[in-house]
Amino acid sequence: MKNMSVISNVTCPVCGSTCDDIELVIEDNKITKVRNACGLGESKFLGYSVHRQLKPLVRKNGELVKVSLSEAVKKSAEILAGSSYPILYGWSNTSCEATRVGLELAEEVGGVIDNTSTVCHGPSVLSIQDVGYSTCTLGQIRHRADLVIYWGSNPWSAHPRHIERYTNFTVGRFRESTWNRYLSKQSAYRAKQQMQRAAKLVPGAETSFSVSSPAQAENNTHLPPALLRKERKMIAVDVRRTRTADIADYFLQVEPNKDYEVLQALRALIRDGELDVDSVGGVPVETLEDLADVLVGCEFGIIFFGVGLTMSEGKLRNIDAAISLVRDLNERTKFLIMPMRGHYNVTGANVVSTWQTGYPYAVDFSHGYPRYNPGETSVVDILSRGEADAGLVVASDPVAHFPKDAVKNLVKNPLIVIDPEVTATSLMADVAFPSAIAGIEVEGTAYRMDHVPLPLKKVVEPPKGILSDEQVLQRILREVRRLKKRKGAMANG
Amino acid sequence: MPKLKVALLTGRTLRQGQGKEYGKLSERYWKSVAICEIDPDDMKKLGVKENNNVKITTDYGSVIVRAVKSLRGPHPGAVFVPYGPWASVVANPRTHGTGMPSFKGILAEIEPAPSVEKVLGLEELLKQHYMKE
Numbered sequence: 001m002k003n004m005s006v007i008s009n010v011t012c013p014v015c016g017s018t019c020d021d022i023e024l025v026i027e028d029n030k031i032t033k034v035r036n037a038c039g040l041g042e043s044k045f046l047g048y049s050v051h052r053q054l055k056p057l058v059r060k061n062g063e064l065v066k067v068s069l070s071e072a073v074k075k076s077a078e079i080l081a082g083s084s085y086p087i088l089y090g091w092s093n094t095s096c097e098a099t100r101v102g103l104e105l106a107e108e109v110g111g112v113i114d115n116t117s118t119v120c121h122g123p124s125v126l127s128i129q130d131v132g133y134s135t136c137t138l139g140q141i142r143h144r145a146d147l148v149i150y151w152g153s154n155p156w157s158a159h160p161r162h163i164e165r166y167t168n169f170t171v172g173r174f175r176e177s178t179w180n181r182y183l184s185k186q187s188a189y190r191a192k193q194q195m196q197r198a199a200k201l202v203p204g205a206e207t208s209f210s211v212s213s214p215a216q217a218e219n220n221t222h223l224p225p226a227l228l229r230k231e232r233k234m235i236a237v238d239v240r241r242t243r244t245a246d247i248a249d250y251f252l253q254v255e256p257n258k259d260y261e262v263l264q265a266l267r268a269l270i271r272d273g274e275l276d277v278d279s280v281g282g283v284p285v286e287t288l289e290d291l292a293d294v295l296v297g298c299e300f301g302i303i304f305f306g307v308g309l310t311m312s313e314g315k316l317r318n319i320d321a322a323i324s325l326v327r328d329l330n331e332r333t334k335f336l337i338m339p340m341r342g343h344y345n346v347t348g349a350n351v352v353s354t355w356q357t358g359y360p361y362a363v364d365f366s367h368g369y370p371r372y373n374p375g376e377t378s379v380v381d382i383l384s385r386g387e388a389d390a391g392l393v394v395a396s397d398p399v400a401h402f403p404k405d406a407v408k409n410l411v412k413n414p415l416i417v418i419d420p421e422v423t424a425t426s427l428m429a430d431v432a433f434p435s436a437i438a439g440i441e442v443e444g445t446a447y448r449m450d451h452v453p454l455p456l457k458k459v460v461e462p463p464k465g466i467l468s469d470e471q472v473l474q475r476i477l478r479e480v481r482r483l484k485k486r487k488g489a490m491a492n493g
Numbered sequence: 494m495p496k497l498k499v500a501l502l503t504g505r506t507l508r509q510g511q512g513k514e515y516g517k518l519s520e521r522y523w524k525s526v527a528i529c530e531i532d533p534d535d536m537k538k539l540g541v542k543e544n545n546n547v548k549i550t551t552d553y554g555s556v557i558v559r560a561v562k563s564l565r566g567p568h569p570g571a572v573f574v575p576y577g578p579w580a581s582v583v584a585n586p587r588t589h590g591t592g593m594p595s596f597k598g599i600l601a602e603i604e605p606a607p608s609v610e611k612v613l614g615l616e617e618l619l620k621q622h623y624m625k626e
Contacts, residue, residue: 014514039507044514051516118592126591158505239502239598240573241565256500256571256598307504311596315589342505362592378592397517400578403586403594404554404622411623423517424578424619 002027010457012041013093013439016341016449017159017166029460031440038160048437053422054463057432064432069465069475076392076431077479079414081487083390085366086111087379087410090396092120092346095444095456098469099352102394103363105477108484112364112388114379115349116342116396122374123310124339125350125360127319134326135338136302137450138165143172147298149235151322152259152308153340156243162304162340163247168234178232182247223290224250233294237262238308252291255282257313262288263321267328270296301335307342341449344439348447383409392416392476394469395438399424418472435469436462444470494604495539500571501549501601503584509575518615526577527612529603530563535570539605546606549574551583551599554622557606557613572603578618 010022022041025033034045056072057064067075080086088106091099092115099115106113117125141148148167155162163169169179226249227233236248237259245251254262258281265280269292275285295301303326309318322337329335341347350360357363359372362379375381379398382388383406390413399407400423410428417429426432436442441462447453462468467475512522529547531539541547547560549572556579563573574580576596585595613621 014510040510040514043511047515051518119594119596122592154505157507158510160507239500240563240568240571243507243565245565256502308597310593312598313595315591315593374592375588375590378588380586380594381588381590381592384586384588399619399623400517401576401581403584404582405586406594407581407623421516424615427616427619428623 003029007457007459010459011344011439011446011454012037012044013344013437013446013456014040014044015159015344016346017162018344018446018448018454019161019165020454024459026459031460040160045440048420048440051422052420052463053426053432053434054466055434057429059430064429069433069467072431072433073472073475073479076416076433076476077483079390079416079431080105080109080111080392080476081480081483083109083111083414085382085388086390086392087382087388088113088392088394089115089379089398090394091115091349092117092343093395093438094345094469095438095442095446096345096348096352096453097444098394098438098473099349100356101470101473101477103353103356105392105473105480106363107365107370108477108480110366110368111390111392112362112366112377112379112382113353114362114377115346115353117346117350117361118374118378119380119401120307120342120346121310121339122361122378123316124305124319126374127316127323130316131320131323131327133323134330134336135450136336137452138338138448140336141302142166142170143174144300145172145302146175146231147233147235147294147301149237149301149303150244150248150340151237151303151305152239152310152312152318153304153306154238154242154244154308155304155340156247158306158342159340163234163244167302167304168232168247175232178234181226181231223287223294226250227294228297233298235291235294239312252283252287258282259309259312260314260318260321263318263325266292266295267321267325270325270328270332295329295335296332298333298335301329301333303335303337304340305337306340338450344448345446347449347451348445348453351447351451380406383407388413390414390416392418393425393429394418394473395435397423397425399428416476418469420466433472434463434466435472436466438469441466442468442470444468496602496604497535497539498570499535499601499603501551501583501599502571502573503576503580503596503599504573506575509577513577522577523614526575527558527579528561528575529558530561530565530573531603532566532569532571533562534567535572535603536560536562539603541605546610546612547603548606548610549583549601549603551585551601553585554582556580556582557610559612572601578615579612582618582622 357370364377439456508525512525
């Protein structure tokens with residue numbers, strides 16, 4: 001007979017929404033059903049065991065060969081203790097507990113520890129440190145926000161349940177869900193499409209109407225009347241029409257790399273300034289004027305911004321402009337802003353790094369004390385300059401996601417990888433450790449994008465002999481300390 | 494052969510997210526990220542049909558990916574490649590002193606790929622660009 005159990009309120013270890021209402025059916029130590037999760041969560045919960053790496057590997061004569069855990073630990077400790085400027089990178093896809101050990105290890109080996117926010121919301125962090133920002137928890141948005149703006153962010157694809165759990169499609173204490181409005185808009189659109197198809201079938205008949213998607217139909221100079229309603233509204237701002245844009249009440253298309261100009265133009269307009277141009281960033285000034293009225297006219301607004309702002313030209317200055325717009329809006333109404341953090345615990349990586357070192361990412365211990373200067377001490381820059389001489393990657397895949405030059409310099413050095421899965425980075429490793437998956441096989445803590453800490457649950461046992469990221473790091477740290485002690489004793493003796 | 498100058502955007506898609514969580518070595522991942530979403534009018538200009546291969550070239554490298562008709566058009570002059578090793582080999586590594594490379598709005602040139610060049614698998618791509626000695 002099968003041993004079946006149902007575990008509820010599981011925290012999802014995928015995106016920054018970190019949903020904590022997942023229900024899993026476990027049969028014989030296997031997840032067989034996933035309820036409440038989005039496509040991303042379901043894919044991880046059901047697929048996590050397919051491409052596992054189950055043995056520690058060490059590269060010998062160009063080939064990765066299976067070795068014992070202690071041999072892999074010893075090899076890693078030798079690499080780290082013997083290097084003068086190692087980088088320790090990753091952290092956002094594991095627990096805060098693992099990151100804490102990583103920071104200790106970085107200090108011990110005098111390396112640079114950086115997390116994935118360096119290529120994600122790093123510029124947002126820099127800007128927030130410069131300008132400060134007014135933010136809140138997602139519960140506030142759920143209950144109170146009547147205007148939600150997704151700027152350079154596509155939650156439908158990257159945070160699929162964000163809209164249904166925290167913004168327009170959720171029922172808040174003071175706000176209704178707009179789900180039904182969206183459905184009726186969609187069915188009207190479909191009915192129109194059908195009519196057009198039917199009209200085409202009649203020979204000689206001319207179609208007197210054209211069909212554009214619901215959001216397209218409203219994408220002209222004047223804003224749709226939906227934005228003037230008292231109820232919840234959603235605006236998507238992006239350089240291309242995303243799926244989120246199709247859901248939104250209004251889609252504002254900005255030319256690539258022109259977000260800064262549009263944000264600053266809006267700032268001028270809400271201060272009743274006049275613009276001497278016809279359009280800004282591809283948007284007619286009349287549209288921006290109407291939009292400024294909508295921003296000022298809401299009761300409680302929020303801008304969720306994504307990496308569309310941090311990765312485009314201007315980078316942190318785009319965020320400066322967005323935060324400044326929110327600050328200006330607060331003179332007229334209530335407005336808040338929040339970055340759409342990507343991985344489920346990237347916020348946790350920033351938080352742990354900050355409480356341990358004072359800095360959220362790109363922390364350099366090579367001087368013996370923590371130093372922080374993104375652009376200099378951030379991994380992509382260090383790698384591009386070819387300064388690092390070893391690497392440790394935990395729960396991340398920089399070989400797949402860093403630009404080519406940075407990857408070349410990452411893989412030419414000795415590289416240690418701790419990851420439950422086989423990835424592009426683990427394929428290029430010199431030492432590769434398997435590990436148990438945080439949030440599925442190991443407990444821990446993760447921080448949601450709004451800095452709310454949530455418990456990660458252990459729902460199944462890890463494969464036999466597989467340790468957590470935290471335990472592997474502790475073993476490496478112990479071995480590094482032993483090596484350094486021995487080296488010190490030899491130098492003294 | 495026709496060529497177009499475009500702004501290359503990279504980013505997440507639902508399929509990319511599902512593929513990466515399912516497994517980086519899986520065909521599902523490869524199918525979800527080794528692609529380029531192109532505006533239908535731009536595809537006509539290039540003489541490229543759905544599932545033909547295209548070559549994307551930037552100042553930083555070039556890569557062959559599968560052309561897919563964008564369902565999110567019109568966005569003439571902009572092409573979209575999901576995050577992944579294929580997008581990364583043509584991304585702009587310059588951080589302008591911020592730590593953040595430029596993954597969006599990269600100036601690029603797109604053209605139909607020569608018939609001999611195919612879309613590489615993950616391991617072939619790593620071998621071609623990052624051969625580990």
